[in-house]
Amino acid sequence: MKVSPDDFADSFRLLQQEGALFRSCLCSGFSLLKHANPGDKGAYYSAFFQLSIGIERMMKLVFIVRHMADNDLAAPTRADVRKLGHDLSEIYRTLRLDISEASETDESSVHRQILGFFTEFATSTRYHNLDALTNGKPTRDPLDAYNRLFLRIVSDDLDRRLLQQISSQSRAMAEALEDIVGVIGHGLDGRLISLPNAFMLGPLHAAGTPLVIWRIYELLAPVRDALDSATDDAQQTNWRVIGGTAAIPFMNEFQDFLWNDREGVLEQNEWP
Template sequence: MMVFSATWFLLEQEGLLAQACLCNGLTALRRANLGDKKGLFYSAFFELSIGFERTLKLVLILDHMARNQLTPPDSKTVEDYGHKLRALFDSTKAICTTRGVTALDAFQSDSLPIAILGFLDDFAHPGGRYSNINKLTGHKHQSMADPIVQWGEIANRIMGGHVTPRERKRAELNGQMANVAFGNAAASLISDLNQQLMGVASLHVRASELDTAAKHAVYALVTLIAALREVIDSLCDSAWKASPAGRSGMPDVPDMKEFFQFAWADRQYVMRKRMWP
């Protein structure tokens, strides 16, 4: 019977945690929209920020183990990063540079995946994830932009520079069809992500825009997760080779890429998919 070390089980559990958070976050983001679905944006931001944080910290841990005969780093090495996704990603890129891993080379600072990761970094800050409560209670952390408003701006960026003309036209047609169907016979009490009330036609346009933007945002994040899977796979290979001579034979490092196999960046597949994994 195969016996695994305590370290193996802890890494397995952390991989499962990261997987669950990322999948739940992608699903929530794909389903989020206006009205009573607006709360799903917050669910997506919480889950995705935690999922990327834990994934990036796994990179740091595996790199340290590979360089130190499978000894994990001390708690301070990981804790000092807090929830700072930008700093964690920069350290991950530095590890890739040192090891000659090219999986993250395509993710420049102005790319959509990194823009979204930066947004999640802001959300992970107490001024982001507690934005509503901070404003209600007069807390000192009030300087950051409302996360929902920020997401609306990201959606605008996607609609302006990442969608096809056909997708843009479809959103406009949804508004025109609503206008023809309802005319002056209906009114909307639903607000946009910036709390501005909309007419029936503009509501249908905006709901379609947010749905379209979510597809592109999810694809952008899946490409990033898939690249991080390659990084983790390389680090696991290095860690397996670093096992010191004379060790008992109990495995210390699972095949961590298995936890991220859901992230296959086939564009057509991802754009159609609504639930993850």
């Protein structure tokens, strides 16, 4: 089959490239977060950068593709997209995405806490270390904020028997080695790590981080579905307006890793 440049509008290639961008960001972010631990804080920062960017760009694609579907393939203006800003919670609301776990007014929802965390990181807390060093505007330490989110999800979702096992084994190891082993280091909360905590943090994060990742998956499910729906609508508009010239790619090709398989996600170690 011979393919001509006339078979594709510029928007087809640009949407493909943006899809590849958000997919790469999210996959890198999930892989980095899965392997992060309090002894390697740099991995957390890298994960937060990748995930906040990926979530934002994915949601802005929903906005753009919806606009093209409703306006004979005309894309929104740069000003329209810039108005969305970087507040992920506000973009989520603007797109009328539904977090099924909570009502619109339930600010205690863990999904809203996740959105709030990534919004803060995207807009301010990524500069926390520099701001604190230079006496700038005080912001929350993103590592401490993530730690609070992590502990909430562990408290809500981690099997109580496993948590008790991790805790008791860590205390036993600390008691057996306290005369010959010491710890110099700070946890994600900025406090010095005690010996029992030093033995507990590794197993706790290995068990709890997959639960955090699944919660982010739940948050992204409405975004994924909205992009699929907008793509279907825009492809119908595509056919009606310019016929066989492709202006809208199949955006679900960039969401193939966002499946509804909790056990599969919990066991996953690397994202494509």
